[in-house]
Amino acid sequence: MMTVEPNPKYPIVKVGVLGASGYTGAELVRLLASHGNAEIMLMTAEKNAGADFGSVFPQYAFGTFAKKLPKLIKIDEITPAQYEELDVLFCCLPHALTQEIVMKLPLDKVKVVDLSADFRLADVKTYATWYGHEHLCPDLQKEAVYGLTELMREQVGKARLVANPGCYPTAAQLPLIPLLKSGLILADDIIIDAKSGATGAGRAAKVGALYCEVTEGIHAYGVASHRHAPEIEQGLTGAAKKDIVVNFTPHLMPMSRGILESIYVKLAPGKSVADLRECLEKQYEDEPFVHVLPSGVAPQTRHVRGSNHVVMGIFEDRVPDRAIIISVIDNVVKGASGQALQNMNVMMGLPETMGLELAPVFP
Amino acid sequence: MMTVEPNPKYPIVKVGVLGASGYTGAELVRLLASHGNAEIMLMTAEKNAGADFGSVFPQYAFGTFAKKLPKLIKIDEITPAQYEELDVLFCCLPHALTQEIVMKLPLDKVKVVDLSADFRLADVKTYATWYGHEHLCPDLQKEAVYGLTELMREQVGKARLVANPGCYPTAAQLPLIPLLKSGLILADDIIIDAKSGATGAGRAAKVGALYCEVTEGIHAYGVASHRHAPEIEQGLTGAAKKDIVVNFTPHLMPMSRGILESIYVKLAPGKSVADLRECLEKQYEDEPFVHVLPSGVAPQTRHVRGSNHVVMGIFEDRVPDRAIIISVIDNVVKGASGQALQNMNVMMGLPETMGLELAPVFP
Amino acid sequence: MMTVEPNPKYPIVKVGVLGASGYTGAELVRLLASHGNAEIMLMTAEKNAGADFGSVFPQYAFGTFAKKLPKLIKIDEITPAQYEELDVLFCCLPHALTQEIVMKLPLDKVKVVDLSADFRLADVKTYATWYGHEHLCPDLQKEAVYGLTELMREQVGKARLVANPGCYPTAAQLPLIPLLKSGLILADDIIIDAKSGATGAGRAAKVGALYCEVTEGIHAYGVASHRHAPEIEQGLTGAAKKDIVVNFTPHLMPMSRGILESIYVKLAPGKSVADLRECLEKQYEDEPFVHVLPSGVAPQTRHVRGSNHVVMGIFEDRVPDRAIIISVIDNVVKGASGQALQNMNVMMGLPETMGLELAPVFP
Amino acid sequence: MMTVEPNPKYPIVKVGVLGASGYTGAELVRLLASHGNAEIMLMTAEKNAGADFGSVFPQYAFGTFAKKLPKLIKIDEITPAQYEELDVLFCCLPHALTQEIVMKLPLDKVKVVDLSADFRLADVKTYATWYGHEHLCPDLQKEAVYGLTELMREQVGKARLVANPGCYPTAAQLPLIPLLKSGLILADDIIIDAKSGATGAGRAAKVGALYCEVTEGIHAYGVASHRHAPEIEQGLTGAAKKDIVVNFTPHLMPMSRGILESIYVKLAPGKSVADLRECLEKQYEDEPFVHVLPSGVAPQTRHVRGSNHVVMGIFEDRVPDRAIIISVIDNVVKGASGQALQNMNVMMGLPETMGLELAPVFP
Incomplete structure (x- = not known):
């Protein structure tokens, strides 16, 4: 939360x-604070316009970095x-509103990383x-690039409008896309059992997100109806x-940050778990943020907490011809603001890891 | 924690x-405290022999009921x-030791409910x-009754030795056994993704069970190698x-009590989710502890916390011919001590719900 | 959550x-469920009128007891x-509204236990x-009895209108009143540092009560301005x-239930910590719910969780002539609904512990 | 967790x-990972000697920085x-052992920051x-500098051996020392009610630190007998x-990181809360890590989580001539490894904030 010295090479x-008063907004600020080569020029928050960011997120009520943040204003x-x-x-705005705002932006002047679902x-x-409503700018949709950075790096680098992936889809697609591309697993029997922390529900006041309703328990929600399903399927x-x-x-489970997905797949005929492991290890061997754990080691959400890392484990099932893939991310970082910053770095020609070198915070 | 008046009809x-210093021992005492017609004559704890139960579990350091508890002694x-x-x-003893002890008991005089895995x-x-070792008393194994009460009531009623089911197997078998018996789901494609609270790890001091290692995170463990798998499969x-x-x-997730199992099944040809629902509703319509939620409602562990209830939800999957069954229990109650008491009631001809009428503790 | 058999002696x-959709309402229902001699005739909830109680609190969506609960209606x-x-x-209604409602009730026909602050x-x-507003029925105030049961038993027994004490005041007054009455501590230097679980904030949707805002942290609130201060002082x-x-x-700290108060007092001249201990032990020796721990043992909120017990520890300070008293309750039980039921029992001539025999739920 | 580019100016x-397998060891590594100008040459862990650090702390099982960490060895x-x-x-070793080790070190060659209590x-x-035992090297004690950085900066800069302060003493002394030096508060009536997260108990396997024993509750411990009392008093x-x-x-309360201290003080005759505020604001106005919140704002531990910041609030009491000071830190950072790194920076002539610029992690 101090001013980090800029790297003069860049x-x-x-x-x-836009929409800085939610958890993804706050997380963007946290990451930008250790970026060095980013300057926050404006921040909006409709309800809190006029206020200091530190009055909305008190961890920014002190420190040299915080003092330089602009006051919150309205989009208008x-x-x-x-x-x-x-x-x-x-853009960290609700869906629908996002399309309304983005369609009016001077995209030839300012590049956009949209954290909503509106262009995914x-x-x-x-x-x-x-x-539940027609897309407001289908032409803009055509040029939007889906920003799953590791798999879309080149396109992101040229994009004016990046649709930052959803949290669940990030954790699911990074392991599954290479495996499907390589024909190692069957396409018609994929089960994704996902467990998410409560930041996924946002900072709006809802009874279901109260401490007493979330702590010390777990439940499924949006069963067979969650909006991230079509994004994953795409x-x-x-x-x-x-x-x-x-x-x-x-x-939904009692943790603030983190997603763990237990993915149950069927091997393609003649393929083995070793093939899956080899495919993913090869795919991600040079990636700074994606890691495949050794055989037998299960990833934990807490070991990526606060960081942009994705960690995967691959397991043989006792059921013949089945495998289990477990994938963890911090939903607020790699599942939202971290990947957004990673995309910004790629779009602007900066080192991809800039501002994202933070080690996980455990314990 | 007071002396509940006995019901004179019984x-x-x-x-x-035996082995009262673990979490299942403490929970047995809690439930027996509101039973009324049970008197605790002896309690053992090897390491804490000589101590008051209230020095091991301070919630029993006060109150009229607590004062009447016998001192902890050694089994010898x-x-x-x-x-x-x-x-x-x-018997709330570790496996192997359990067989050693039980094989010497006068089973013609005292009935045994064993909470370990030794006779399951x-x-x-x-x-x-x-x-990892030979069974020490295979003959005794032959007469042991697997105490999944709702499905084994008659046999439990006649048993001298009841093997109380494991926590995970209880939550899995109650929905799955009726469906398999009725031929409504395929037998060869059952996926059970289970989430458990930390009491499941017991009260032994282990780094992996420390607060800082469990809070605010989740991870899989025993992947494809957990000992409850063969019990479920049996x-x-x-x-x-x-x-x-x-x-x-x-x-393993950050909650003290509770298990949620998300069970992914394939429908038998021509069968529908409505058939599954009808089967389970019929199976459990008169059961005091097992409940099927209405369509679209997902069960939560916190809504059975502290109680002996099992709650299930049944969902249609977007994937054709697939269904999702979600089952929740309190692992310490229905998954251990509560079902043990339920079995005792059945074995002794008492009302099955005695001492188990407690409402869930939420929030 | 089953129908408990009534005790025919009573x-x-x-x-x-009134106001059954908050946490205190739900807790009343939980306790009444194991009372046996209480029948719930009506329950109100303005926003949820027309709904089943089980749709508001899903732990009451199943079980025989739950099925007999009346539908929620409006007060009107x-x-x-x-x-x-x-x-x-x-009455579990907000303050001010409570006075409006209670002043119109036929108090000669129905006794009232008010859980709000309106008559305290x-x-x-x-x-x-x-x-922040004039009292609406000062005459009724005159007859209201402050229902700190252990210290007001006789008056409660004769009352038509009982003002059920606040949670913090319950934990503070039970140790302090006898000590002050006996002149054992100084009156002008009492410091009460209180830590409360999040149920104290109620079930209204507020950002400050969200899981992500409460978990893994602590903060003071209402410093020198909390409304329970004048109640304690009274x-x-x-x-x-x-x-x-x-x-x-x-x-406010991350737990659902529980209050711990660390109370720092100065001994009156010539008095010792042993005198304090003797006073409190004598005061509460026959009380079923109030317990003084042995010297050197510190009470924990988790050991009274879900129960109506109050547990105190008394400690000598290293600072001369100072003592530390630590007092714990479950804020939802002894701090609200449990004490309300205890008062009901006293008002109706039932055994005071009826429906409140529940042992603490730990772990 | 990546290699941060060194700043060529330093x-x-x-x-x-030494003793890298505890929580303070892991935290040192986390902070050093973003320091840039520090290279970790050796790490010891007696029980885990021979292992990779990433097998002890799995958050270091991946990433470029982690790969460069030396293997764990024994001190010998x-x-x-x-x-x-x-x-x-x-040195992150237990007390007593620390003195044994440190007394043999070539202090003329290598400077020591000791995180134990052995030289405090x-x-x-x-x-x-x-x-409980004689000091083993009283002569070395004489030259040890107590490393409360903000108040001992000059001495730390010249020291060969710095005794890094305890977590509780850090949060207590930073507000109290300036106030006592200025004569603004009375010396004989200071009450420090402290609430700590569970990392304070270390990573040793103890029943009292298990998840199920810590979650959803609070209790006092070491009442009037905690070893940090003499350190504060000194x-x-x-x-x-x-x-x-x-x-x-x-x-002890359910959070991993954080200490909040509610400090109750008496004003010196004629002094006001405004005087206290002015004193502390002036004392810390140029400090990068210590912050005084505006009147009426209460600090929260979660707003300093993961950071080296200290935040204080000062409140007028309703009791005349009393004030309340609330002070929060992350016990693992400013209360241990962060302050250790801050001291290292001072000792080595590096910018004091190097490696400590991290913003708090909230939510």
Whole structure:
């Protein structure tokens, strides 16, 4: 939370954050605080406009970095000149509203990383089905790049509009896409049992997210109806080159940060768990953020907490021809703001890991 | 924690508890405290012999009920006369030691409810494979009754030795056995993703069970190698009348009590989720402890916390011909001490719910 | 959560609950469920009127007891006949509204236990100062009895309107009143550092009560301005026969249930910690719910969780002439619904512990 | 967890860590990972000697930084040449053993920051009284500098051996020493009610530190007998220039990291809370890590989590002439490894905040 010295080899990137009063907004600020080469020029929060960011997130009520943060304003208060001064704009707004705002932005001047779901589904009909209204800017959708960085690096590098992936889809697609592309697993029998921390529910006041309703228990929600299912299926379908429907069952559990997905797959005929391991190890061997654990070791969410890392374990099942893949991320970092920053780095030609070198916080 | 008045319609049952210093021992005492017609005659704890139970579990350091508890002694100190005075003996000892102790008990005088795994596996070879040593009393194994009360009531009622089911197997078998018996689901594609609270790890001091290692995170353990897998498979195999191997993947999460199992099954040809629901509703309609939630409602562990209830939800999957069954219990109650008491009630001809009427403790 | 058999020695008490959709309402139902001689005739919840209680608190969506609960209605829907049929009415309504409702009740027909703060402060001016509006029924205030059961048993037994004490004041006054009455501690230097679980904040959706805002941290709130301060001072002033102002500093911490108060006092000249201990032991030796731990043993909130017990420890300080008293309760039970039921029992001539025999739930 | 680029303006500091398998060891590594100008040359762990650090702390089983960590060795395996190659050695060993080890170190070659209590008490008699054995190297004690950085910066800068302060004493002394030095508060009536997270208990396997024993509850421990009391008193006595005995009551609560201390003080005659505030604001106005919140704002442990910050709030009490000071730190950072690194920076002439710029991790 101090001013980190910029690396003189790289330019200073001027960024804005729309919708800074949610957990993803706060996390962007945390990561940008240790970036060094990013300067936060504007931050919006409709309800808290006029306030200091530190009054909304008290961890920013002190410290040298915090003192330099701009006051929160309303989106309507942003002038065209302010937009044009920016290099990158992070959108952390609700869906639908996001399309309304983004369609009016000067994308030739400012690049956008959108953390909402509004530009993630390439098929606007699928979007309409799952989000309950027509897509407002289908043309813009066409140019949006799905920002699963490790698998879309090149496209992200050229994009003006990046749709930052959902948290669950990030943890699911990173292991599954390479396996499907390589034909190592069957496409029609994928079960994703996901466990998420409560930041996934956002910072809105809801009874279901109260401490007393979340602590010391677990439950499934959105069974067979969660909006991240079509997002996952879109990625897997692209990889398998055939239509895929997955079982995706998310659970809410008492932790603030973290997603663990236990993924149950069937091996393609003649394939083994060793083949799966080899495929994923090869795919990610040079990646700074994606790691495959040795045989027999199970990943834990707490070991990636606060970091942008993705850790996977691969297990042979006792059931013949089945394998278990376990994938963990911090949903607020790699599942949201960290991947957004990673995408920004790629878009701006900065080192991809800048501001994301933080070690996991355990215990 | 007070003396509950006995119900004069029923006799007083004299009970002993071997291994009372673990969590299941403490829970037995809690439930017996509100039973009314049970009197605790002896309690053992090797390391804490000589101490008051209230010095081991401070919630029993006060109150009228607590004052009447016998001092902790060593198993070796129990006299034959003391054993014979008992009606029921609860064994909460480690496996292997349990067989050693139980084989010497006067089973013609005292009935035994064993909470360990030592008499759960009918096939002593399977036992040897999974527990690492030969069964010490295979003859006794033959007469042991697997105490999944709702499905084994009659046999439990006649038993001298009841093997109280494991926590995970209880939550898995109650929904799956009726479905397999009715041929509604396929036997060869059952995936059980289980999430457990930390009492399941017991009260022994282990780094992996420390607060800082468990809070705010989740991980799988015993992947494809947990000892409850053969126990589940034994029950399902019996129901399906064909050998079954299941995927069983347990996870440790930050809660003290509770198990949630998300069970992924394939429908038998021509069968529907409505058929599954009808089967389970019919099976359990008169059961005081087992409940099927209405369509669309997902069970939560916290809503059975502290109680002997089992709650299930049944969901249609988006993947064709698949269904999701979610089952929750309190692992310390229905998954251990509560079911043990339920079995005692059945064995002694008492009302099955006696001492188990407690409402769930939420929040 | 089953129907407990009534004790034929005592009458059946017909009760109503106004404001049943909060945590104290749910807890009343939990305790009444194991009472046996209480029948819940009506329950209100303005926003959820028309719904089953089990849809608001899913732990009551199953079980025989739950099925007999009346549907939730609005207060306005209650007929005079319905009120008159009741023996006892529990009010779990917000302050101010409570006075409005209670002043219209037929108190000659139905006794009231009010869980709000509306009748706790005998001095209506103090009430106005701290609650921001004039007392609406000062005459009724005069007859209201402050229901700190152990110290007001006789008055409660004769009361028509009992003001059930606040959670913090219960834990503070039970140790302090006898000590002040006996002149063992100084009246002008009492510091109460209180730590509370999150049920104390109620079930309303507030950002500050979200899981992510409460877990893994602690903070003080209402420093030198909490409304329970005047309630505590009222009790202590009465005991000391001189005006008392206390330091009362509450903290919110990550637990659902429980209050621990660390109370720092100065000994009166010539008095010792042994004198304090003797006083409290004597005061509470025959009380079923209040317990003084042996020297050197510190009480823990988890050891009273789910129960109506109050446990105290008394410690010599290293600072000369100072003592430390630590007092724990379950804020939802002895701090609210449990004490309310205890008061009901006293008002109706039932055994005081009826429905409250539950042992603490630990772990 | 990646290699951070060194700042070419400063030298590379070669460090060793004795006792790296505890929580403070892991935290040192986390902070050093983002330091840039520190190189970890050796790490010891008696029980885990021969293992990778990542097998002890799985968050270091992956990532570029982790791969460069040296294997764990035993202390006995360290050669003199290895010691002499180091610039700074961090000792995270148990007390008593620490003195044994440190007294043999070549302090003219390698500077030591000791995180144990072994060199914190200047008076070796006090040490013997509280730690149960004679001090083994009283001469070395004389040169040890108590490393409360903000108040001892100059001495730390010249020291060969720094005794890193305890967690509780850090949070207590930073507010109290300036106030006592200025004569603003009375010396004989200081009450420190402290609440700590469970990392304070270390990583040893103890029943009392198990998840199920810590979650959802709170209790005091070491009442009037905690070893941090004399350490606090030493600092306050020095500031007040008169002997001070304090009330210090620590509590264990369910959080991994964090300490909150509610400190109750009496104002010196004629002094006001405004005077206290002015004193502390002035004392810390230029400090990067110590912050005084505006009037009326209460600090929360979660807002300093993972960071080296200290945040204080100052409150007027309703009791005349009393004030409340609330102080929060992350006990693993400012209360241990963070302050150790801060001291290293000062000792080596590096910018004091290097490696400590991390923003708090909330939520």
